[in-house]
Amino acid sequence: MTNTKQFCTFFVNDLFFGVEVLKVQEVIRYQGMTRVPLAPATIQGLINLRGQIVTAIDLRRRLELPPRDAEELPMNVVVRSDDGAVSLLVDEIGDVVEIQDDIYEQPPETLKGVARELVQGVYKLKEQLLLILDTEKTVNLANAGNRAQGN
Amino acid sequence: MNENLQQQLIKDLLIESLEGLDNFDREMLALEKGEGNAETLNNVFRIIHSIKGSSGCIGLNKIESVAHVGESLLSLLRDGKLAFNPEMISALLEYSDALKAMLGSLEKTGQQGDVDYSALLQKLKSLQTARPVETAPAANFGLFEEEPAAPSAPAPSPESAKPQPATLPVPPPNVPEKAVIEKEVAARPMASVSDTAIRVDVGQLDKLMNLVGELVLARNQIVQFTAQSQEPTLLNAAQRINTITTELQENVMKTRMQPIGNVWAKFPRIVHDMALDLGKQVELVMEGKETDLDRTIIEAIKDPLTHLIRNAVDHGIETPAIRRAAGKPEKGTLTLRAFHEGGQVNIEILDNGRGINIAKVKEKAVQRSLVTPDQAATMSDREVFSLIFLPGFSTADVVTNVSGRGVGMDVVKTNIEKIGGSVDVLSEEGQGTTLKIKIPLTLAIIPALIVTSGAERFAIPQVSLLELVRMEAEQARKGIEMLYGAPIYRLRGQLLPLAYLNRELKLESPTTGSTNDTVVNIVVLQADGRQFGMIVDEINDTEEIVVKPLGKQLKSITCFAGATIMGDGKVALILDVMGFAQHANVIAEVRDRSVSGKNKAADKVDERQTLLLFNAGQNARMAIPLSMVARLEEFPRSQVEWSGKQEVVQYRGQILPLIQIANYLPNATGISAPTDPVQVVVYSEAGRSVGLVVSKINDIVQETLTVKRNNGRDGILGSAVVQDKVTDLLDVIGIIRAADPSFYEETKKI
Numbered sequence: 001m002t003n004t005k006q007f008c009t010f011f012v013n014d015l016f017f018g019v020e021v022l023k024v025q026e027v028i029r030y031q032g033m034t035r036v037p038l039a040p041a042t043i044q045g046l047i048n049l050r051g052q053i054v055t056a057i058d059l060r061r062r063l064e065l066p067p068r069d070a071e072e073l074p075m076n077v078v079v080r081s082d083d084g085a086v087s088l089l090v091d092e093i094g095d096v097v098e099i100q101d102d103i104y105e106q107p108p109e110t111l112k113g114v115a116r117e118l119v120q121g122v123y124k125l126k127e128q129l130l131l132i133l134d135t136e137k138t139v140n141l142a143n144a145g146n147r148a149q150g151n
Numbered sequence: 152m153n154e155n156l157q158q159q160l161i162k163d164l165l166i167e168s169l170e171g172l173d174n175f176d177r178e179m180l181a182l183e184k185g186e187g188n189a190e191t192l193n194n195v196f197r198i199i200h201s202i203k204g205s206s207g208c209i210g211l212n213k214i215e216s217v218a219h220v221g222e223s224l225l226s227l228l229r230d231g232k233l234a235f236n237p238e239m240i241s242a243l244l245e246y247s248d249a250l251k252a253m254l255g256s257l258e259k260t261g262q263q264g265d266v267d268y269s270a271l272l273q274k275l276k277s278l279q280t281a282r283p284v285e286t287a288p289a290a291n292f293g294l295f296e297e298e299p300a301a302p303s304a305p306a307p308s309p310e311s312a313k314p315q316p317a318t319l320p321v322p323p324p325n326v327p328e329k330a331v332i333e334k335e336v337a338a339r340p341m342a343s344v345s346d347t348a349i350r351v352d353v354g355q356l357d358k359l360m361n362l363v364g365e366l367v368l369a370r371n372q373i374v375q376f377t378a379q380s381q382e383p384t385l386l387n388a389a390q391r392i393n394t395i396t397t398e399l400q401e402n403v404m405k406t407r408m409q410p411i412g413n414v415w416a417k418f419p420r421i422v423h424d425m426a427l428d429l430g431k432q433v434e435l436v437m438e439g440k441e442t443d444l445d446r447t448i449i450e451a452i453k454d455p456l457t458h459l460i461r462n463a464v465d466h467g468i469e470t471p472a473i474r475r476a477a478g479k480p481e482k483g484t485l486t487l488r489a490f491h492e493g494g495q496v497n498i499e500i501l502d503n504g505r506g507i508n509i510a511k512v513k514e515k516a517v518q519r520s521l522v523t524p525d526q527a528a529t530m531s532d533r534e535v536f537s538l539i540f541l542p543g544f545s546t547a548d549v550v551t552n553v554s555g556r557g558v559g560m561d562v563v564k565t566n567i568e569k570i571g572g573s574v575d576v577l578s579e580e581g582q583g584t585t586l587k588i589k590i591p592l593t594l595a596i597i598p599a600l601i602v603t604s605g606a607e608r609f610a611i612p613q614v615s616l617l618e619l620v621r622m623e624a625e626q627a628r629k630g631i632e633m634l635y636g637a638p639i640y641r642l643r644g645q646l647l648p649l650a651y652l653n654r655e656l657k658l659e660s661p662t663t664g665s666t667n668d669t670v671v672n673i674v675v676l677q678a679d680g681r682q683f684g685m686i687v688d689e690i691n692d693t694e695e696i697v698v699k700p701l702g703k704q705l706k707s708i709t710c711f712a713g714a715t716i717m718g719d720g721k722v723a724l725i726l727d728v729m730g731f732a733q734h735a736n737v738i739a740e741v742r743d744r745s746v747s748g749k750n751k752a753a754d755k756v757d758e759r760q761t762l763l764l765f766n767a768g769q770n771a772r773m774a775i776p777l778s779m780v781a782r783l784e785e786f787p788r789s790q791v792e793w794s795g796k797q798e799v800v801q802y803r804g805q806i807l808p809l810i811q812i813a814n815y816l817p818n819a820t821g822i823s824a825p826t827d828p829v830q831v832v833v834y835s836e837a838g839r840s841v842g843l844v845v846s847k848i849n850d851i852v853q854e855t856l857t858v859k860r861n862n863g864r865d866g867i868l869g870s871a872v873v874q875d876k877v878t879d880l881l882d883v884i885g886i887i888r889a890a891d892p893s894f895y896e897e898t899k900k901i
Contacts, residue, residue, distance in 0.1 A: 034607065034724065036705060043705065051368055052699075053701070053722055054702075083703045141704045
């Protein structure tokens with residue numbers, strides 16, 4: 001008997017990502033946000049989540065992917081981190097999927113750059129590969145901010 | 152479930168006992184000073200008794216058994232069967248430490264710790280036989296020996312057993328317990344606070360505070376929205392929500408307030424122990440213990456205050472021999488004072504010790520190349536004192552060779568500034584040192600000025616705000632001068648370095664291109680004791696804002712202290728004035744300037760003063776301190792009348808005598824062409840006023856006044872360089888005396 005896990009899925013630049021459902025606080029539509037001057041480009045701004053101030057990280061920039069079209073509004077996937085809630089800006093929200101452990105694999109060696117660092121593992125789904133994001137590493141910009149900005 | 156109950160009981164025990172032991176220490180020290188009375192002894196006994204009782208209840212045998220031994224000694228003392236001696240005090244303090252250590256280990260590890268206290272217990276036991284006051288030692292003695300030892304209690308050593316008399320106790324062992332109960336009942340009216348007070352978890356209060364913060368935001372939104380409505384019912388309801396929220400906010404804030412005495416409670420012990428170690432005599436005086444402060448602030452100032460107290464005892468107060476030689480009482484005094492003033496809490500730490508040795512501080516500063524020898528030579532005392540707050544500058548190195556403990560003064564300063572406070576030092580060599588700390592009442596909700604720059608809103612904490620300057624069109628174009636590319640504004644004759652908020656934050660500003668012909672708003676701010684101006688696009692309003700922390704991703708940006716949610720639900724960043732000033736390099740510049748400016752300073756350096764500059768008669772420039780000026784007035788010449796030989800005007804229902812200053816100045820060539828209107832500086836003293844006629848009022852400047860010398864001329868106190876020009880200081884009192892000898896006498900009579 002294999003165990004199953006639930007993942008909240010979303011798309012970023014047509015890549016299929018998943019975050020463990022227990023780490024997701026909520027998913028909300030696009031919110032107006034306040035820019036933070038001098039902040040790394042990865043940080044899109046601050047949003048007001050029912051009185052709580054949440055930092056929004058643009059996943060495209062964080063994963064060093066090409067920027068989103070200006071008219072396309074991102075969605076917020078609010079994840080819990082050690083330092084409170086952080087919002088990840090994604091292109092589109094997918095379903096919550098339940099997956100068996102036996103189709104899990106370490107990320108392939110060919111995975112390069114920042115993805116190598118942030119992708120925890122891969123589930124080989126029939127139609128597509130599901131990349132599992134390490135949320136703690138994703139929201140930690142301590143050493144990533146500069147590089148993301150540089151690119 | 153039982154686990155939980157046990158946990159809860161332990162938690163309650165910890166809170167109660169640690170608090171109790173602090174009181175215990177304090178009362179002990181009072182007893183040592185001879186200030187104690189029967190009630191004091193009752194108090195300490197009760198504290199220990201309840202620790203023993205509660206720990207026994209939840210099966211903490213070791214704590215119970217240790218507590219028990221002290222209790223026995225205390226009960227003898229309380230009942231007057233033993234007399235106090237200093238040995239007992241130190242043993243009991245040691246005993247209190249032992250209890251604290253066990254409670255501490257219980258808090259951390261859940262265990263009572265495995266330190267062996269048998270030596271201490273031995274000492275306490277032997278003290279019980281020490282000096283009986285009365286003639287019934289045997290009876291007392293039996294009391295505690297009779298009680299069965301708790302399981303984990305250290306075995307009584309043969310020595311303690313030695314003096315035990317063969318006769319068995321007369322009173323039954325539980326008599327003292329009964330006595331306590333009776334006494335507690337008798338003391339009930341005094342302890343009535345506990346009947347109306349309950350213990351609340353701090354986390355619960357913090358949660359409540361957060362909720363109120365959110366409610367305040369929601370309220371702001373509702374009020375803003377309903378302001379456009381015409382519906383009377385809605386408006387009424389919004390109005391009520393508004394007032395209730397404000398009241399709720401105030402009251403919830405109050406629940407988090409604690410008297411500062413809670414932090415101070417530990418100080419008598421620290422001072423006592425240190426003084427003992429260092430062979431000094433120190434009396435600690437505490438004033439304003441009941442001053443209330445927010446809990447978070449209490450936490451934040453605990454360490455800095457402890458450090459300052461240690462410093463004062465270690466480096467400030469001298470040994471008795473030195474004090475005697477200096478003609479001071481052998482016992483040094485350390486005063487802690489707290490009071491509310493202007494929405495802030497002031498804490499002062501005063502010692503009458505040796506004070507700061509200015510020459511040594513300078514020497515050290517030069518040695519560590521914090522300043523150049525030239526700079527050091529011309530520094531004012533105040534500037535020298537501020538040196539001790541620089542990083543890498545240990546007070547220990549300065550004053551004595553004893554090494555400092557824990558945090559240095561720079562950390563003290565940073566910690567206090569972190570919570571929006573400030574520290575100031577005053578010291579007189581040989582007389583002592585005073586540290587003045589100012590801190591805000593609370594951190595959670597602060598008044599702030601909301602400004603707009605580059606289409607973004609920012610909140611500036613009101614504590615850093617000095618004033619606002621608005622210049623329009625022509626004035627704006629001329630007002631801002633460039634000094635090697637750095638914008639400067641002359642604020643009442645003083646150069647104010649400027650920084651554009653939008654440029655520093657790299658915001659695109661709608662007005663960048665056309666700044667010259669629009670309005671310029673300067674927010675004059677203060678950081679680290681220096682002033683600078685921040686140019687913003689728009690000044691909106693002042694508001695009470697709820698401070699929310701930024702996520703760790705943004706912690707590295709020192710320009711922001713946090714964020715807040717505005718009335719419209721949008722997020723605005725809170726500027727960290729200190730961080731911004733450093734980012735914009737406006738502070739470093741000012742510091743350099745003021746230091747180099749000092750090179751011109753001569754004999755005597757005074758504090759910064761605000762001066763009124765004017766001309767009188769032929770004398771080019773004169774000044775008087777603005778503090779002596781009641782008002783500046785202009786009267787048309789036609790209003791000047793004569794009363795006898797005296798020129799007067801009617802002024803606010805009174806007759807104001809006029810004094811032509813020029814007449815009283817030595818080299819004046821009589822009254823110069825009379826001006827119309829007449830320029831008058833009104834000087835008031837005890838309800839009487841006199842008008843000093845001058846020919847022209849020039850300016851008001853703030854300047855560090857350096858009086859060159861008194862040249863012995865009548866009517867002039869001396870000369871100083873003000874704004875690079877020689878300026879005579881008018882002897883206002885001398886002139887008034889010469890013109891109207893009765894002025895001061897009459898005011899005295901009144």
